[in-house]
Amino acid sequence: MAFPRSRRVRQFYLSMLFLITGRAVQAASGIDPDIRREVSRLPEDCTLKLTVWPKGPGFTLRKTEAGTLRLLPPQETSDADMHMEIQAPALGFTLFTFRESSAAAASKGRITASGELALACSLVRILNRTEIYLLPRRIALRAVKRYESPPKKHRRRLHVLFRTLIFKPPGGSP
């Protein structure tokens, strides 16, 4: 049974992880060619949202004119072309403590998706690729279905982490 204090800790952990992941996806979308290719296939101005049901946390990303993803501030996140929701904070905790991959979570029905499911597939691929930069290999191995080390991984990883920390958006202001 989860006690209120542990729930608060979990909620805080999830909020931090969503913030870091959202920023990292934004950063990686300007650095990694595979993510750029994935983003280029998204419709113009497309918004993708990932939240925990019922009240968050979460993040919303929008495709920019430059072909990257921009993390939207919370006040701009009402509508999305595709909204993925993790069904409960406890399930989100399992996912974001990297004890299972996002593909496994989706396949076990722990994540709902409203909107075109092709966009959900794109978001999962983008998250997987970002996790390879964000996480040490040992942890990333559990978070993704197939670990493929990208070229120039270490240089790009530093670049992604730097942009994540200082929250420098690719090609524009946040």
Next chain:
Amino acid sequence: MKSRQFFRFTPPGRTVVGPRALETLPELAAGLGISAPMVLTDQQVAASGTSSLVISFLSEAAPPAAVFDRIAPDPDFTAAEAAAELYRSSGCDSLVAVGGGSVIDTAKGVNLLVSQDRESLRPMQGAWNRTGVLRPLIALPTTAGSGSEATQTAVLKDPDTGRTCSFLSPALVPDLAVLDPRLTETLPTDMQAAGGLDALTHAVEAYISLGKNPLSDRLALRATELIVHHLPRILASPRNQHARLQLSVAAHLAGTAFSNSMVGLVHTLGHSAGAVCGIPHGVCMSILLPYGLEYSSHRCMPLLADLLLPVAGRGVYDSLAEETRGIHLISQIRDFIREVHRLTKGAHPLRFRDILSDGNIPVMRPEHIAVIARQAAGDPSLFYSPEEFSQKEAAEVLFAAYWGYPLDTDLVKKGHQK
């Protein structure tokens, strides 16, 4: 079972099975409280007289207020939206689908539109999203294959993009399914073959999918056994009523299994091949099934070994070493599909290259493969595949299935996880 294991299982609605099951339709319809149903069917089923038979039974309790028969194979949103308009203008209160997977999936689409008072299906796509309570839906499958009468999924094509779109919600499960061998009596042999192999693909993919669970496993194994046993009997003797009913039951079990565990690579590629080239779904499934298993075999060898028992029987299973059973299953499935090809006198194709249009032109050409592989990247069933695949790898599988040569599994990038 791992302590972290989490699964959910949505059973099918009430199911009535038997050689005289149709006779109970009036009482069952009355029990659902329906008075003005809309019957959905396709022109082939209407021409065979099967839909008239159903309507005659249904009329004893609830005469149809409307009949919609303009549903093509691999239907798109247009048919569902036109049927929803007719539903509203005729004052219907429920839906009765008489047909194969295309008809039942269209009926599910209509149900979403009329129950939620929406005009377009496009914004209603999604997986496990909250759709609320829908209108009563009765499904009478006239093919033994799709299992759609038991599933919580519907797949319809978006006419604007040409993509197949998925709808997944427990509310989509039909309230009642009636399996009567008279419903499949007029089905041509090649469609019977394609349907049976579609059901086999559902069962096999349900068993190796990442979304598998102990309940879907039992159903998948039993469905596999029934299909392997009864499909050749039907093809050799189409009037075998018992075998036809057993195949319908198998398709229903396989439908329930895959509805709860989902399917993988074979469906990912098959949906896109169907959408791009217009190849019937069951044909795509049977051509791609051995390739899908070869591609994922290194990730699920023990599961493939389990499947050998219902496919080949105890004698073969026991005679083989454990580590060779999975590979043997793939060759057994290839042999089974060849046997189906022989029993249909070649009407059931073994590779994509052999599928010809009415003008004797191949419906799939090598240049289609890149398009299919690109479209497959957006199919949600790829989540459930035991092995990841890129567009390049998808194209390799499709090329092998196009020419009919075995897949070079050394080319497959092996995932890192055991």
